[in-house]
Amino acid sequence: MPRFAANISMLYPEHDFLDRFAAAAADGFKAVEYLFPYDYSPHELKTRLDDNGLVQVLFNAPPGDWASGERGIASLPNRQAEFRNSIARALEYATVLGNDRFHVMAGLLPAHADRATHREIYLANLAYASQEAARAGLTVVIEPINTRDMPGFFLNRQDEAQSICEEIGAPNLKVQFDCYHCQIVEGDIAAKLRRDMHRIGHIQIAGVPDRHEPDEGEVNYPYLFKLIDELGYEGWVGCEYRPRANTSDGLVWMHGLRV
Template sequence: MPKFAANLTMMYLEHPFLDRFAAAAKDGFKAVEFLFPYDFEAAEIKTRLADNGLTQALFNAPPGEWAAGERGIASLPGREPEFRKSIEKALEYTAVLGNRRLHVMAGLIAPEQLREKHRAVYLENLDYAAKEALSLGITVVIEPINTRDIPGFFLNRQDDAQAVCDEIGAPNLQVQFDIYHCQIVEGDIAVKLKRDMKRHNAGIGHIQVAGVPDRHEPYLGELNYPYLFELIDSLGYDGWIGCEYRPKAGTSDGLGWIKPYL
């Protein structure tokens, strides 16, 4: 049966961040994820996880200047030293929080910038991140993101992400398959899940869900999620599925769709 992690960056906004752990546990979640932990001490978050019997499924490495509009620095030429420091900081947090997945955001590229140059930096940085994470038992994941939500994002397609992983060849570098983003960019979700879940070199390291087109609860919108959950289960995926959506109303009130799985 699929197992789900509440995304505390988007869900339970009725509560302060540190109180969202208890709210998620009360609703039956056994795991959580969020974008960034760095505004809080790792030990403080670890206490919330332990007190509520929760597993940390995933978070993101530092993305650069988020408030200024940056969305990752892995593909940005000239930011390599900063990227290495960001991986060091992220791995310090994984050591405390216990997650085995770390998402590294690619970053933005302007139309006039050379894609080949950005890709070369991306490959070099991901190779470094994967090597640093390997001895700690951490898998680095990269996520294609649609350019409607994040215009100019460097990585947009599942096959491109798999090609990056293949080229680097690290055993702990995989793709984060966000069904919401994939549906907007490419569609054909079931075929891509079947194709990429079977891959031996890269494959799918984490899955996220949301309704399309409005990014509300998965039962709202154009996708048949019960079918997709059954498919994911049949393909042998045993990782967490992150609920990275914006509740249409209150978080708890909108969880009827997930009750059979919790």
């Protein structure tokens, strides 16, 4: 059975953020991930991890001005210096928190923008990020995100992400495979896992279409969990969903798998 990590940006909204570490540990999680750590010092977060016996799995590099609607800067023109600073900041936090990978968000493609120009910038920035991460022994992951939840996001399909990783050629650049996003954009999740597992660096789950617990909706997760094991995936599976109600009560899906 896969190892599950609690995405505490989405799970446990009934608790303040720093209290979500203890809540996740109490429910049996051994690892956590979240969107961004930068509102807190890395040492404060490390204390929460250590006090609760948790592993830090993943976070995102700084995404630009999130509050104003930016969703990453890796593909944006005239932001290369800011991008390099964002990678340095992500590495600073990862060094303390202990995660061995982080996610770099591509950003939104403006209407009528020249996609080829954005792609060229994206590849150059990812090559730089991979090089800097390699020096620290870390992996960079990129994630295709569906156009319903995030209209205009530069990267939407698994084959696009795989092609970018192959073109750059860095062994520490991999794809973050979110089953929820994949199902909405293109479906056929099992076939894509079989095809791409050699370059998948992280997996996330949520029910489709409503992004609730993975025990409802159109995706057969018990089947996928078995397949993920059969394919030899040894990483964590991030539970990145919005609980229907109380987070702990909704974890019957996970506890049932472990019986």
